[in-house]
Amino acid sequence: MQVLTNKRVLLGVTGSIAAYKAADLVRRLREAGAEVRVVMTRGATEFVTPMTFQALSGKPVHLHLLDTEAEAGMGHIELARWADVILVAPASADFLARLTQGRADDLLAAVCLAGGRTPLAVAPAMNAQMWASAATQENVRLLGQRGVLRLGPDEGEQACGEVGAGRLLSAEAMILQLAQLFAPGSLSGRTVLVSAGPTREAIDPVRYLSNHSSGKMGFSIAAAAVEAGARVVLVAGPVVLPTPDRVERTDVISAMEMHDVILNQAKEADIFISTAAVADYRPALALDEKLKKDDSRLKLDLLPNPDILAAVKQQFPRLFCVGFAAETQHLADYAQQKLHKKGIDMVAANWVGPAAKATGGAFGSDENALHLFWCGGELELEQASKDKLARQLVSVIAQRYVLHERPDSDSEGNKVINIKR
Numbered sequence: 001m002q003v004l005t006n007k008r009v010l011l012g013v014t015g016s017i018a019a020y021k022a023a024d025l026v027r028r029l030r031e032a033g034a035e036v037r038v039v040m041t042r043g044a045t046e047f048v049t050p051m052t053f054q055a056l057s058g059k060p061v062h063l064h065l066l067d068t069e070a071e072a073g074m075g076h077i078e079l080a081r082w083a084d085v086i087l088v089a090p091a092s093a094d095f096l097a098r099l100t101q102g103r104a105d106d107l108l109a110a111v112c113l114a115g116g117r118t119p120l121a122v123a124p125a126m127n128a129q130m131w132a133s134a135a136t137q138e139n140v141r142l143l144g145q146r147g148v149l150r151l152g153p154d155e156g157e158q159a160c161g162e163v164g165a166g167r168l169l170s171a172e173a174m175i176l177q178l179a180q181l182f183a184p185g186s187l188s189g190r191t192v193l194v195s196a197g198p199t200r201e202a203i204d205p206v207r208y209l210s211n212h213s214s215g216k217m218g219f220s221i222a223a224a225a226v227e228a229g230a231r232v233v234l235v236a237g238p239v240v241l242p243t244p245d246r247v248e249r250t251d252v253i254s255a256m257e258m259h260d261v262i263l264n265q266a267k268e269a270d271i272f273i274s275t276a277a278v279a280d281y282r283p284a285l286a287l288d289e290k291l292k293k294d295d296s297r298l299k300l301d302l303l304p305n306p307d308i309l310a311a312v313k314q315q316f317p318r319l320f321c322v323g324f325a326a327e328t329q330h331l332a333d334y335a336q337q338k339l340h341k342k343g344i345d346m347v348a349a350n351w352v353g354p355a356a357k358a359t360g361g362a363f364g365s366d367e368n369a370l371h372l373f374w375c376g377g378e379l380e381l382e383q384a385s386k387d388k389l390a391r392q393l394v395s396v397i398a399q400r401y402v403l404h405e406r407p408d409s410d411s412e413g414n415k416v417i418n419i420k421r
């Protein structure tokens with residue numbers, strides 16, 4: 001199946017015994033419909049000749065950073081701009097280390113550095129001990145945090161005779177994962193920050209103010225974002241739910257704690273989905289000892305909590321921010337007011353309280369219904385399980401996110417050229 005039709009793949013080949021497999025990869029990428037250009041490191045040319053890749057890709061192979069003729073034709077900046085995706089396969093331990101350091105001392109490293117928001121994928125291939133080493137693992141972790149997509153490695157018998165992880169992933173598996181990058185609804189290589197659950201605002205060591213949020217909606221969203229290929233960071237208020245697979249979770253109690261953790265995590269995020277039911281107020285004074293009961297009326301002095309979502313958008317204007325609106329009346333009006341007041345990119349509105357009976361209940365229930373609003377558009381997601389709704393919501397977010405990142409693209413990321421009549 002031509003899953004990469006019209007996609008431009010810049011294939012970087014580095015010095016690894018698996019470099020010969022990259023020749024077959026070029027053939028398979030072209031069969032999948034992609035246009036392929038190859039950049040080789042000096043180490044790679046010790047294993048396979050550039051002529052092999054030239055014959056298979058049908059394009060000149062790019063070798064040197066300081067080749068004035070090549071730079072005048074398609075230099076490292078143009079190569080990076082040309083590509084829809086940069087794939088380094090095989091990626092040696094040395095190349096991963098250089099990539100982590102942000103080096104630009106050969107053509108491939110410079111292209112990766114100049115790639116900007118072009119998706120970058122690496123397919124590591126090396127001896128099992130080198131793969132398992134603390135240095136390589138740390139490099140891979142840091143690259144993952146920066147949104148670099150890792151393809152493999154596979155496990156099995158290696159060229160050096162050892163058995164373990166470090167084999168280059170098969171061409172078929174790599175192509176399928178690359179195709180995912182271009183699938184509508186995909187969040188591959190993106191970091192999604194999700195908040196979920198209630199917050200608790202202490203009155204004294206035994207009492208608190210809170211609300212009915214169970215965290216179910218936010219946890220379903222975190223799981224759906226993982227399914228869509230994202231790295232997911234979940235900041236959860238006090239709930240009793242298991243952590244979804246492959247989600248990085250931090251637990252907090254109060255709104256102030258949630259505020260600090262989220263603002264810190266937002267630095268690394270591409271998308272923030274604010275599902276938490278953050279308490280709007282906290283007691284001005286949380287008592288150290290239990291408040292003693294007497295028969296007189298009690299007045300609590302409450303301070304407003306900071307609006308976490310508005311603060312995130314203000315501090316990180318490029319971050320794609322999705323808020324929720326939990327309403328007991330005037331759902332559409334109040335939701336749209338929140339969209340504009342908080343300056344966010346999308347709002348998912350749901351009924352809560354008695355008004356929510358018809359749509360599944362929202363708080364604590366396994367079902368919900370959502371009405372999505374963004375600037376110039378809206379979409380109703382009818383009543384369904386929170387898992388199903390979360391998948392639908394994440395898919396819409398992924399499509400809107402593409403437009404937010406590349407305003408000249410359609411919702412599937414294809415470049416749109418507007419012809420003025």
Ligand code: PMT
Pocket residue numbers: 197212213214215216217218255274275276277278279280305306307308309310322323324325326327338350352362363364365
């Ligand atoms: O957890 P469940 O039981 O599954 O229930 C799901 C839910 C009803 C909690 C969820 O779907 C939902 O509506 N979450 C948002 C609840 C809420 O606080 O809504 P709001 O209209 O008060 O807040 C608007 C937005 O601002 C929300 O994105 C909220 O996270 C954010 N906010 C609010 C107050 C505050 N101090 N800081 C914020 O960031």
